[in-house]
Amino acid sequence: MIEIPFNKYQGAGNDFIIIDNRNAVFNPDDHAVISRMCDRRFGIGADGLILVGKFEGLDFEMTYFNSDGYVGSMCGNGGRCTADFAFKHGIAGSHMRFKAYDGIHEAFSENGLIRLQMSDINDFRLVNNNYFINTGSPHYVLFKTDINSIDVYNEGKKIRLSDDFKPGGTNVNFVETEDNGIYVRTFERGVEDETLSCGTGVTASAIASVLSGQFGSVPVNVRTRGGNLRVEFDVKGNKITNVWLTGPATFVFEGIYII
Numbered sequence: 001m002i003e004i005p006f007n008k009y010q011g012a013g014n015d016f017i018i019i020d021n022r023n024a025v026f027n028p029d030d031h032a033v034i035s036r037m038c039d040r041r042f043g044i045g046a047d048g049l050i051l052v053g054k055f056e057g058l059d060f061e062m063t064y065f066n067s068d069g070y071v072g073s074m075c076g077n078g079g080r081c082t083a084d085f086a087f088k089h090g091i092a093g094s095h096m097r098f099k100a101y102d103g104i105h106e107a108f109s110e111n112g113l114i115r116l117q118m119s120d121i122n123d124f125r126l127v128n129n130n131y132f133i134n135t136g137s138p139h140y141v142l143f144k145t146d147i148n149s150i151d152v153y154n155e156g157k158k159i160r161l162s163d164d165f166k167p168g169g170t171n172v173n174f175v176e177t178e179d180n181g182i183y184v185r186t187f188e189r190g191v192e193d194e195t196l197s198c199g200t201g202v203t204a205s206a207i208a209s210v211l212s213g214q215f216g217s218v219p220v221n222v223r224t225r226g227g228n229l230r231v232e233f234d235v236k237g238n239k240i241t242n243v244w245l246t247g248p249a250t251f252v253f254e255g256i257y258i259i
Contacts, residue, residue: 002025002259003256003258004256005255006018006019006254006256006257006258007085007225007251007253008046008251008252008253009249009250010172010226010250011077011078011114011248011249012145012247012248013195013227014053014075014195014197014230015045015047015075016048016081017037017046017048017050017084018049018052019036019045019049019050019051020089021051021052021061021122021224021237022051022053022054022129024218026051028071030050030234033259034070035067035146036067037257038067039067040048044255045083046088046143047067047173047195048065048067048068048190050062050063050064050075050078050081050087051063051065052091055098055122057103058097058099059091059092059097059098060077060082060092060096060098060099061100061143062082063101066190067190072127072237073102073136074101074103074135075199075200076118076136076150076198076199076200076201076203077138077197077198077199077247078199079098079100079107079116080107080114080247081108081114081250083098083107083114083166083249084109084114084193084249084251087109088178088243091210094108094109094110095108096108097149100136103119105117105119113119113247114248114249115244116244117242118135118136118142118200118203118244118245119135119136120239120240120243121135121239121241122238122239123238124208126227127140127164127165130143130208131204131208131211132170133201133207133208134204135203135207137171137200138165138170138171139170139171139172139173139201140165140171140173141204142174142175143176143208143214144174144175145176146176147175147185148185150174152185152187152194153193153194154192155172155187156172156174156186156187160172160186160189163243167216168238169189169230171198172186172187173185173186173188173198173204174186175208175214177204177215178223180221181215181221182205182214182215182220182221182222183222183224184197184201184208184222184224185225186201186202195226196224196225196226197226197229199229199245201225202222203233204244204247205222205230206220206222208242210235218233220233229246229247230245231243231245232246
């Protein structure tokens with residue numbers, strides 16, 4: 001029997017189990033255990049699980065697992081929650097640098113919000129007249145009206161598994177422009193369902209809104225079903241640089257999981 005201390009966090013409704021694994025107390029190769037921990041009926045319940053590990057020269061390494069138990073790509077809201085966890089547990093200061101799936105990130109804890117630098121973006125293009133942007137995770141962005149009337153699960157699943165995005169598939173974002181920003185709903189691969197928010201999806205949607213002329217200025221305020229976020233970036237030719245995602249990261253509870 002192994003006792004695993006954990007924290008439950010949520011960032012704009014996107015929720016995570018976070019474990020300090022700097023002493024290798026948790027086996028990351030046990031996909032079934034990770035999936036069971038994320039299960040909302042038989043486990044703790046979460047969109048994903050995050051391990052905080054050691055990384056030489058940086059404050060820590062973040063390894064993100066989708067709720068299916070397998071390593072996922074970059075998770076923006078997960079990165080913000082991990083930054084708050086690291087700051088509050090003395091793993092890092094209010095300004096930190098850490099390794100994630102897509103490289104090295106900086107983050108700041110500022111007045112109850114976490115400001116996370118996302119990776120520069122070189123991979124964006126039009127697919128069927130909609131933007132496909134890799135913000136550390138691949139995202140397909142569709143601009144619609146009245147997105148609350150869209151069946152995000154079924155419509156998102158069809159696109160996520162379509163031939164255009166084989167073999168890995170994609171996350172799918174439905175976006176509606178508003179007077180002061182955009183409203184985003186996301187079907188998230190790995191979770192295989194709609195999540196209340198998705199940090200990399202919010203980032204991709206904000207960038208697509210400016211590139212397409214749907215929204216005219218930066219920063220872009222983004223509303224999701226789980227909360228509000230802000231995205232800043234610079235467009236330099238065929239490259240998106242200086243990308244920052246800002247929003248809340250909230251501790252929910254802590255506990256011990258017994259394996």
